[in-house]
Amino acid sequence: MATYNLEEHYLTEVPDQIALETKHLDVFYGSKQATFDANLRFPKNQITALIGASGSGKSTFLRSLNRLNDNVATVEGAIEYQGLDINQAQINVYEVRKNIGMVFQHPNPFAKSIYENIAFALRENCMTEDIDQQVEKSLQGAALWDEVKDKLNQSALSLSGGQQQRLCIARAIAVKPDILLMDEPTSALDPISSRKIETTLQELKQHYTIIIVTHNMQQAARASDFTAFFHLGHVIEFNQTAELFTNPRMQATEDYISGHFG
Numbered sequence: 001m002a003t004y005n006l007e008e009h010y011l012t013e014v015p016d017q018i019a020l021e022t023k024h025l026d027v028f029y030g031s032k033q034a035t036f037d038a039n040l041r042f043p044k045n046q047i048t049a050l051i052g053a054s055g056s057g058k059s060t061f062l063r064s065l066n067r068l069n070d071n072v073a074t075v076e077g078a079i080e081y082q083g084l085d086i087n088q089a090q091i092n093v094y095e096v097r098k099n100i101g102m103v104f105q106h107p108n109p110f111a112k113s114i115y116e117n118i119a120f121a122l123r124e125n126c127m128t129e130d131i132d133q134q135v136e137k138s139l140q141g142a143a144l145w146d147e148v149k150d151k152l153n154q155s156a157l158s159l160s161g162g163q164q165q166r167l168c169i170a171r172a173i174a175v176k177p178d179i180l181l182m183d184e185p186t187s188a189l190d191p192i193s194s195r196k197i198e199t200t201l202q203e204l205k206q207h208y209t210i211i212i213v214t215h216n217m218q219q220a221a222r223a224s225d226f227t228a229f230f231h232l233g234h235v236i237e238f239n240q241t242a243e244l245f246t247n248p249r250m251q252a253t254e255d256y257i258s259g260h261f262g
């Protein structure tokens with residue numbers, strides 16, 4: 001497939017602050033290439049949605065951003081964060097993951113109390129000061145505090161799926177990352193829980209840059225500021241979400257967002 005020229009990615013307004021940038025990112029599983037020459041700039045304190053058909057390389061790309069593909073795939077190209085290429089072998093991946101956190105598709109709280117889920121993450125990262133306060137702050141950030149403040153010692157597994165996912169968000173933000181990666185964080189949840197997380201994202205973006213993979217077009221349109229469209233491993237369009245959904249430049253984007261794909 002031809003490489004698309006995405007000099008400015010069709011952006012109608014180029015954002016002034018960039019939190020993370022990929023340059024010529026290629027990802028291979030053995031000899032099979034899953035992501036081709038991905039050049040994306042993620043605007044700071046904004047939500048960017050990654051959309052595209054199943055198998056188009058969204059998760060592969062997302063997981064590369066905080067080195068979760070180490071030992072799984074070969075990732076070539078640069079991932080620039082705070083002036084460093086964090087895709088270099090000598091970079092400390094634990095430090096990368098502290099700054100660039102991940103929330104997975106299925107809520108995965110530890111089989112510990114609600115409190116311990118967060119306190120444990122803090123201790124693991126040597127953040128042992130004011131743990132009670134940090135636990136409360138993180139739960140408030142994930143819009144869960146009011147629902148759990150009277151049962152912090154109960155098992156996290158006693159929470160509903162939506163609450164568990166917000167606990168995972170609280171755990172991710174407890175260690176004060178800069179960037180939150182989210183891989184279909186609401187796909188296992190009911191619509192009300194999903195909407196609650198979408199609302200939470202709007203609060204979180206004041207403090208974090210968020211990159212979210214979603215299959216839900218309404219969610220991408222409602223919740224994100226920017227959208228990147230992946231097609232057969234290529235990023236073929238990137239723009240302000242409102243613009244991409246109302247005025248897609250590429251036929252493949254139009255086909256996908258209007259449901260004529262596959």
Ligand SMILES: Nc1ncnc2c1ncn2[C@@H]1O[C@H](COP(=O)(O)OP(=O)(O)OP(=O)(O)O)[C@@H](O)[C@H]1O
Nearest residue numbers: 029034052053054055056057058059060061072215
């Ligand atoms: N661990 C792996 N080993 C080998 N191939 C993989 C692996 N993970 C993904 N792939 C392949 O890489 C390609 C991209 O997959 P990826 O999961 O990134 O797509 P996606 O757009 O996130 O799909 P979905 O929306 O279904 O999650 C697919 O062809 C997939 O089969």
